[in-house]
Amino acid sequence: MIQYEKTTLDNGLTVICNTDVTTPFIAVNILYKVGARDENPDRTGLAHLFEHLMFGGSRHVTDFDNRVQQAGGNCNAYTGNDYTNYYTILPAAAIETALWLESDRMLWPKLSPRALRVQKNVVIEEFKQNYLNRPYGDLWLQLRPLAYRVHPYRWNTIGIHPSHVENVTLDEVKNFALSHYAPDNAILSISGNIPASRALELVKRWFGDIPPAAAPRQKIPVEPRQRAPRRLESASHPIPVPSDVICIAYHAGGRATDNFYACDLLSDILADGESSRLHRQLVKRRPLFAELDAYVTGELDPGLILLHGTVAAGTPVHTAERALLDEIQHLVTDGVTPRELQKTAAKIETRLACDEISYHEKAARLAALEYTGDITLVNTERHRYAAIDADTLRRVAAETLRSANSSTLLYLATNR
Numbered sequence: 001m002i003q004y005e006k007t008t009l010d011n012g013l014t015v016i017c018n019t020d021v022t023t024p025f026i027a028v029n030i031l032y033k034v035g036a037r038d039e040n041p042d043r044t045g046l047a048h049l050f051e052h053l054m055f056g057g058s059r060h061v062t063d064f065d066n067r068v069q070q071a072g073g074n075c076n077a078y079t080g081n082d083y084t085n086y087y088t089i090l091p092a093a094a095i096e097t098a099l100w101l102e103s104d105r106m107l108w109p110k111l112s113p114r115a116l117r118v119q120k121n122v123v124i125e126e127f128k129q130n131y132l133n134r135p136y137g138d139l140w141l142q143l144r145p146l147a148y149r150v151h152p153y154r155w156n157t158i159g160i161h162p163s164h165v166e167n168v169t170l171d172e173v174k175n176f177a178l179s180h181y182a183p184d185n186a187i188l189s190i191s192g193n194i195p196a197s198r199a200l201e202l203v204k205r206w207f208g209d210i211p212p213a214a215a216p217r218q219k220i221p222v223e224p225r226q227r228a229p230r231r232l233e234s235a236s237h238p239i240p241v242p243s244d245v246i247c248i249a250y251h252a253g254g255r256a257t258d259n260f261y262a263c264d265l266l267s268d269i270l271a272d273g274e275s276s277r278l279h280r281q282l283v284k285r286r287p288l289f290a291e292l293d294a295y296v297t298g299e300l301d302p303g304l305i306l307l308h309g310t311v312a313a314g315t316p317v318h319t320a321e322r323a324l325l326d327e328i329q330h331l332v333t334d335g336v337t338p339r340e341l342q343k344t345a346a347k348i349e350t351r352l353a354c355d356e357i358s359y360h361e362k363a364a365r366l367a368a369l370e371y372t373g374d375i376t377l378v379n380t381e382r383h384r385y386a387a388i389d390a391d392t393l394r395r396v397a398a399e400t401l402r403s404a405n406s407s408t409l410l411y412l413a414t415n416r
Contacts (some may be wrong), residue, residue, distance in 0.1 A: 016370060044159035064101060085104070134239060231408045249266070
C-alpha cells in the first residue's frame with residue numbers, strides 16, 4: 001500500500017507527497033499536461049523540442065544538469081503523446097536544489113534565439129538518426145497515420161517531418177510555454193526520505209507564488225470508429241533492411257478503461273516471454289518468425305494493441321501474416337486457458353509490486369495516474385486486473401481483434 005498526500009495549491013499546482021524512509025534519496029517528478037496530442041498538425045514535434053529547451057537554462061541557472069550533478073543527483077525527461085515528464089533524483093537533504101531548479105525554469109525558461117537554434121539542430125539530428133538513418137526507423141512514421149485519421153496520435157512525439165521543428169519561430173515557442181508550462185497545467189510528485197508535510201512546505205515556498213496560465217485546453221478531435229481494415233505494403237525505405245516486418249494495430253480503449261486492462265492481459269498472453277502463445281506456436285513450433293511482440297500503447301484517449309513480428313529468413317511474408325492472423329482467430333474463438341490467465345496475472349502482480357519498491361517509480365506513477373483522473377489506482381490497479389476472467393478476455397478479444405478494426409503494415413525487406 002502506497003501512502004500519499006495530495007494537495008492543490010491556490011495557483012492550480014497539484015502536489016503529491018509520498019514518504020519512503022527506506023532510501024536516503026528523493027525523487028522530484030513534475031508532469032506537464034502537454035504532449036504530442038496538444039500540437040498543431042503543422043507544428044508537430046514542438047512538445048519534444050520544448051523538453052530540450054527546458055534543459056538549456058533559466059533566468060538564474062545557466063546549466064541545469066551541472067547544478068543537479070553538483071548536488072549529487074541526476075535528472076532527465078521524456079515526452080509522450082499525452083504529457084511531458086521531468087524528474088530529478090537527489091540525496092533527500094538536497095531536495096530544495098531540485099525544487100529551486102524546477103520552479104526557476106517553470107517561471108523563466110531560457111528562450112533566446114541562440115538557445116532555440118541550438119536545440120532545433122539537436123532535435124532535427126535526433127529525427128534523422130533515430131527515424132531516417134536507422135533500419136526500420138520510419139516504421140512508426142508509417143504505422144501511426146495508417147491507424148489514426150483525425151486524432152493527433154497519428155503522429156509521433158518526434159513529429160511528422162523535421163521541417164516542422166526547423167520552421168518554428170521563437171514567438172511560437174514562447175506562446176507554447178505560456179500556455180502549457182504553468183502550475184495549473186502541472187502535477188508535482190515527490191517520493192523519498194522526507195515527511196510529506198515538510199515536502200509540501202518546501203513546494204509552497206518555491207512554487208506557491210508562480211501565477212497560473214489559465215489557458216483553455218485544446219479540443220482534441222475524436223477518432224471515428226474504424227469500419228474497414230487498412231493495409232500498407234511498404235517497400236521503399238530510407239535505410240535498407242534485411243527482413244520483412246509485420247505490424248498489426250487494433251484500436252483499443254483509453255488508459256482508464258476496463259478495455260485497456262483486458263487488452264494489456266491479452267497482449268501479455270499473446271507474446272510476453274518464451275512461453276507465450278505466439279512465441280510457442282510461431283517462433284518455436286513453426287519457426288515462421290524470428291521474434292514476435294505484442295503490447296498496448298496505453299494513451300489517455302483510445303490507444304492501440306499492437307502485434308509486431310520479424311519474419312524468419314526464407315519465410316514468405318504473406319505466409320507469416322496468415323499464420324499470425326490464424327493464431328489471433330484461435331484466441332478469439334477458443335479463448336485463453338486457465339493456465340495462461342493465471343501465469344499472466346501473476347506476472348502483472350509482480351510488476352506492480354516491484355513498482356512499489358522504487359521511490360523513483362512511485363513518484364512517476366503517482367503523477368501519471370493522477371493525470372488519468374484516478375490516483376487511487378496506485379493501490380487498486382491490481383484489482384482491476386484480477387477482476388478480469390477468461391470470459392471477459394474472450395469477449396474483449398472478439399470486440400477488439402477484428403479485421404475491420406485492424407491496420408496492417410508490411411514493412412518489406414530491401415532487395416527481396
